[in-house]
Amino acid sequence: MTLVRNTVNEALAADIPPADIIRDGLGKGMDRISKLFDEAKIFLPQIVAASKAMDLALELIGPSLTEGNGTSIGTIVMGSVRGDIHEIGKDVCCAMLKGAGYKVIDLGPDQAPERFVEGARKHCAMAIGASALMTTTLVVQKEIVVEMRKDGSSAKVLVGGAPCCQQWADEIGADGYSANGSAIVNLVRSFV
Ligand code: B12
Known part of the structure; x- marks a missing residue:
């Protein structure tokens, strides 16, 4: 959890757009987790750990996602x-x-x-x-x-x-x- 917290905070501090962090970082990580699980190379405990890491990462990114001028487009x-x-x-x-x-x-x-x-x-x-x-x-x-x-x-x-x-x-x-x-x-x- 410390690793995901630090990595996400570093990415945000480096002004990497939140969507890029999700798509190119976290999303790719989850794709790999899914693949490894499907291939029976990792099991439920690792999946649960990855899910918790993802939850925390999205929670940390959340405030940076709030819509620019506060007005939503739909x-x-x-x-x-x-x-x-x-x-x-x-x-x-x-x-x-x-x-x-x-x-x-x-x-x-x-x-x-x-x-x-x-x-x-x-x-x-x-x-x-x-x-x-x-x-x-x-x-x-x-x-x-x-x-x-x-x-x-x-x-x-x-x-x-x-x-x-x-x-x-x-x-x-x-x-x-x-x-x-x-x-x-x-x-x-x-x-x-
Ligand atoms: C993580 C996971 C879990 C976690 C979920 C944690 C959580 N909080 O979500 C836990 C451990 C709890 C879990 C439980 C179970 N799981 Co599970 N799980 C997975 C796993 C490994 C990864 C899924 C994931 O998060 N992928 C990463 C995300 C980012 O990708 P994604 O979900 O595909 O989403 C992307 C796109 O699909 C799309 N998308 C998603 N939703 C939407 C919606 C809209 C509107 C749009 C446009 C796009 C879109 O955009 C997303 C982002 O890019 C998959 C394996 C796999 N290959 O998918 C199995 C899998 C889905 N699980 C499976 C099963 C069977 C279960 C259990 C029944 C296991 C059990 N026997 O108890 C239970 C489910 C109980 C229930 N009633 O739901 C099976 C389903 C088999 C099937 N085809 O029916 C899979 C495929 C594993 C397998 N190979 O057997 N699981």
Whole structure:
């Protein structure tokens, strides 16, 4: 934890843009962690340690991400879908969006479709983003699209997470998909 704290503080002190720290530093680190885990070269304790390091890093970077002149250019409601407690990727997306000047409402993990609908309505969101990291929870993204359309919401529905892809997004009628936190910013910009 001391290492991540010092490294992030050094990067911030060196005026490296927060988005670069996330994308080129922390994000790459998590990609490597995911790969090593998939290859059974590291195990749960190391994953939990990496998750905690990531949480701390994003917390330290948070204040530097507050939107330039305080006025946001739109609100995005983000959450991990029902049954899914994976949060790191969603948190990275939240940080990148905040860094790009959007107001982000983070619903947190394990969120039912209705919570996304309520969130979009309550915050007059321009988009909602549903993160799913497991093949078993991917289907909840479909439910979210259905509930959002039923509600008549004009907010765009974005989907993402490791098992998700453009083909799936098209199949369930989502408005957008991106493979990573940098691309989500361009995706949201494309709707304006
Ligand atoms: C870290 C991790 C955990 C941590 C999560 C900690 C946390 N606070 O998030 C812990 C240890 C808690 C965990 C638990 C579990 N995990 Co896990 N976990 C992972 C791991 C290793 C890395 C995920 C990660 O953080 N990646 C780094 C981030 C930065 O990448 P990302 O999430 O893909 O996000 C990026 C993009 O996908 C995209 N994105 C993400 N969300 C969104 C949303 C939108 C709208 C958009 C546009 C883009 C977008 O942008 C992000 C940033 O670039 C993956 C392995 C893997 N290869 O993904 C397994 C993995 C996802 N876990 C898995 C499993 C099975 C579980 C457990 C069920 C294990 C168990 N048996 O108990 C539980 C889940 C319980 C539950 N109900 O959710 C499986 C899922 C298998 C499957 N295909 O269904 C995986 C793939 C591991 C494996 N190979 O088996 N896990």
